[in-house]
Amino acid sequence: MAVSLRQTGTGTTRLRRGPLRDLDHPARVFALLGPNWFASVMGTGIVANAAVTLPLQFTGFRVAATVVWALAALLLVGLSAAWLVHWIRHPATAKGHSGHPGMAQFWGAPPMALTTVGTGTLLLGKDWIGLDAAVTVDVILWTAGAVLGIATTVWIPFRMMTGFELGIGNVFAAWLMPVVPPMVSAATGALLVPHVPEGEAQRTLLFACYAMFGISLFATLCVLPQIWQRLVLRKTGTLTNTPTVWIVLGPLGQSVTAANLLADAAQPVLGDPYAKAADAFGLLYGVPAFGFALIWLALATALTVRAFRNRLPFALTWWSFTFPLGTVVTGASTLDARVHTGLFAVTACVLYAALVGAWATVAVRTVRNGYRGRLFTESVAVGEPPER
Template sequence: MTPNWYASVMGTGIVATAAVTLPVRVPGLHLLATGVWMLAAVLLIMLTATAVRRWQDALGHHTDPVMMHFYGAPPMAVLTVGAGTLLLGRDVIGLEAAVRVDWLLWGAGTIAGLYVAVAIPFLMVTRPGGTTADGAFGGWLMPVVVPMVSASTGALLVPYTPAGQLRLTMVLGCYAMFGISLIASLVIITQIWQRLVRHGAGPARMVPTLWIVLGPLGQSVTAANLLGDVADQALPGPYANGLRIFGVLYGVPLWGFALLWAALAAAVTLRTDLPFSPAWWSFTFPVGTLVTATSGLAVHTGADLFRVAAVLLYSGLLAIWTVVAARTVRERVAATRPAGHAVSG
């Protein structure tokens, strides 16, 4: 029971939530997204039940210099399913119940995420051998990107927060978490770039983690625009207007860099013979955040460029998720077969 399996919940959940944010309406897509959200919720329950039953195994990876970073995946999975509950689950369980469930999941995911964002870097700097020998890799971003996911999903809950100081605290708290994740991510991304040009892409099994860099980039643009939309519900006019403008002024340049990184990651991936592992789920959630970022920019700028890009990116996300999910099922089924089993023919 390794924490990186929670990336399957993240990747499945983002397929659902990204569908809701698209700036175009596709017949049947909402129904499909609802079904995918339900699948993500079931996966979250199953993985969490397994983790509780095998808690010693589940918590025993904090000494692994690679796997320990993926303790950021469980809280992000919880936050993703929570956001899907509010956006899609309201059609199934009703708005009031959806809000209550999302508050519960957002609170749990945020608390766990803030803990992980401190605890994992603490282990890295205080424990001998707490980092990988070749330096930074994409997995280093997993613990510190969780507060950014809390910021973007928290923006969805601002309208359901009591007006006054509580709502103001919610908005400012989300912006603070935006800052926590953004600064830490930029520091780490710089180190990843330096490692790549000095040591190359590394072993094939590590190549999918290059895509994780898209996570903080896309999620930060998504958060900036979502928070800008609700800032006027808590802050005075000049600040609210400034934050709404910030979403575009910040988002467009970051979107450009995200496309550059996506092209680089795709080129490295295509030239590598990749063995299957749970790391393949790194192809899904980060691309999903790029979809939500592009959709947000399409809404706020009205540019057809972003509308077309959002649709194309979401189509790519669906294709990637289908391949990774099918391969995961195939590998898990093969792993459960008795040793020496052979198919006659």
């Protein structure tokens, strides 16, 4: 690797050029690798998955979406391998992530990354590997993501209730991260229902998805008022944390998506009157929840514009601009599929264009800072120190 020389007051310092030049040693790339990195898989995967649901399609669109899915799959494999190395070489740091009140929240990212890539395999990957193989991959990834997601929904809140000293100053939107995975599993599991054996297997999967819908929905209703209170009383906190306000869109948009996809899955499985009730719930829950999602989108956009005016620095929290927005796109698309109104169709397409722009911006910045090694020097200081 090429080096250059820099004269300092105490002598000459050798400076590396090329990749990872901001690190003391290339192996340090694994030293601080936290679960928050899996947000990049989520953000990339939702770009592909949301494309399939859009009411507007054109030539080459599906192929492009499939390429993005493949990129998300490669990211998942690469990050999983790197995270394994991190656990082997730096076990104390790896365990410390779950003991940090900020970074612990991002344990919700790996299960959502698994289910997102699994769904992309079923929706898009089947064009390359065949339907049977795609269903098998999705079943494996969905099952792993669902189990791990339920675990984080219990484990991280338990740690917060028993091991962390927290106050209103510690509340930030990433508190939703550990409890959103079951909602993602509910939405993606609905797509698997037609591919499992008819009868008891389909009913079991459908009811499990509805149960996970409830788990995440009621947990979100517990956390969301605290986030609102924090933003009103203590503002957004550090600039780096500002993008996390977009995370609130995740459970909102995903719940709309889940309610409507589950309604579709329930039609041949449950029969009337429950199938009609599920269909009505998808619409009557989905529209009000989507309305609140749009209001939060406006608030998040205003807060983000304000942060950019104050020179918002780049950090991995920027990936919060992607997956949550993608769930609002899929929510709008599922509502359009149910009622076929131009309102939801136009909203889905406009927000998808914004999603692609956000993803491209964040991806380029991640590659640039990752190439230099700067991103791998970030500490676990996400959130704010406990109040005294």
